[in-house]
Amino acid sequence: MSSLFPTYARWNLTIEEGKGSWVKDKEGNKYLDFISGIAVCSLGHQFEPVKQAVAEQLDKVWHVSNLFGIELQEEAAGLLTKHSFADAVFFCNSGAEANEAAIKLARKHTGKGKVVTFKQSFHGRTFATMAATGQEKVRAGYGEMLPSFEYLPYNDLSALDELDGENCAAIMLEIIQGEGGVVPGTEAFLKKVEETCKTLGCLLIVDEVQTGIGRTGKLFAHEGLITPDIVTSAKGLGNGFPVGAMLGKSECIPSFQPGSHGSTFGGNPLAMAAVKAVLETVLEDGFLDAVQKNGENLMNHLKSELEILPMVNEVRGKGMMIGIEWNGPVAGIISELRENGLLVLPAGENVIRLLPPINSTDEECRMAVSMLKAVLDLHSKASV
Template structure:
């Protein structure tokens, strides 16, 4: 009997060792890992330079609290500011904490309380994160939610007109590619309408880049595909390549809202995390590395479109190396079959297979994954017929 709360429907696989794209379970079976901790190990498992940076820091100092100066925080924050639309950074421990901080920052900076988010969005499992999320299943059983959230259809430019008479709107919170909600990229027309709405309402734009940031879409952050300049950006997952860390990145004009005593964290920005962040960003934010990730995403999508034919596969979509394969029926059986074949993938809702390989994935590994996907989907389709 397990002593764990059963909050996860776990697969019967215990990964004991991993390097790069390859994971090995307790029985010695190896897998191509196209999950990477859910878009976390963007440089692959146990990347040498990140591992070395953390090991070096382990022998120096782990934690001193945020009451002291921290040069590693300064260096990591400067990297994020240099490669984003923001100027100031608050470090925390996770994506949910980053989104919580972003909501607090938006409300305090504007003096307004209402936040607009979108159907099928996912922003975390804290109370503010749940309230921001546009999926009822996340909220069931937890009682009254934090008030002040409006939910609009995603990718519907006309939807903003329903809030034309609303005032007190502090911010709009957006995933430029909805990950958990089905790998749904935003349409340019929708983003244009969103920008107009924010301008008319003098509302801040929060870009939730927890899954789409740190090179995942082939750019430093996913919002760059749309030519927008968010006021607040949240990052986590790939930020520390597996080390727990999150960040709120904001424009300089918001600095007066987060002053001493307004927000804080015990462990956020600790030196171990900052060593991992700096080593990760030094690699990912290189222009050649980002271009290679974009090229790999284009290659993988092209191979999937070529090989996954037939009526069961409805659409292949995404940006960079965040790809969703929408199917005509449930994909849980296909995902189990792929595990048997040696490929680890995720669902994104009941009918979408989500692929999140490391940005260091090789062409050979991508071709192998496509081959396994083709075989598993064809076997599933044959059974259904």
């Protein structure tokens, strides 16, 4: 009997080694990893610059406390602010913590209480972020949620017109809903949300925990679409080292002063070494252009090979975040793909989610498409 709480429906697979886009289980079987730790190891397993940066920091100091100045925090925050809308960064340990900080900051800054999010969204599993999540299954069994959260249908412009803006501190959204089915927000919808925030005098929070740090081919997925007041980041930010960040505009700085918020481990030197190495890689000239090109190629391959199958409803997404909507449950298909050497995720009951390392090769992407086609073709024929 396991000594762990059974909070995860674990697969009968133990990964013991990983390098780049590939992992091995304890029996020595190889798998093409298009999960990347759920968009975490975005530069692949054992990415050398991150590995080296953390190893070097291990020989210096692991943890001090945020009572001390931490130069690596300043350097990492400087890279984030220089290349984004933001003027200040708060470091923490996870996406849920980053979203928790964003909710607290919005309420404190505006003096208002309500936060509007969207149905099928996912923002975390702390009490506040669970309340912010627009999926009942995440909130079930925990009794009364924290008050002042409201859920609107995603991509529905008319719902924004009917929004009661009284006491509204923020509207919070994902540019692409990940756990909700890999559903991209339309440009018209995203711009309408931004306009609504200005009209209501509330803040715009963009949850980029899954979409950020190059996942869609840009440092952040909102770039060129909307300008937020607050953005949250985690997952790919540390390429496997636990870290989260909340970025905000200068106007928000007075609301987060000493004593207003904190995190014991947030921004520790080991995490900051990883973050700095990740950002320096992703921000290299041409890197994000290559991610965009690779993502477009992967999407084109998937569409041409899979959308002709009668059971495939749609292939959608952006960059290296792609969903394949199947006309039925995908759990069995994902299991069969795993047995054939390809690791992928569900996003809801009927969507196969692909989150490969953003620097996967074209050969690896073509291999994944071939493996997907072989399995989906068989299932599609069996279903007709």
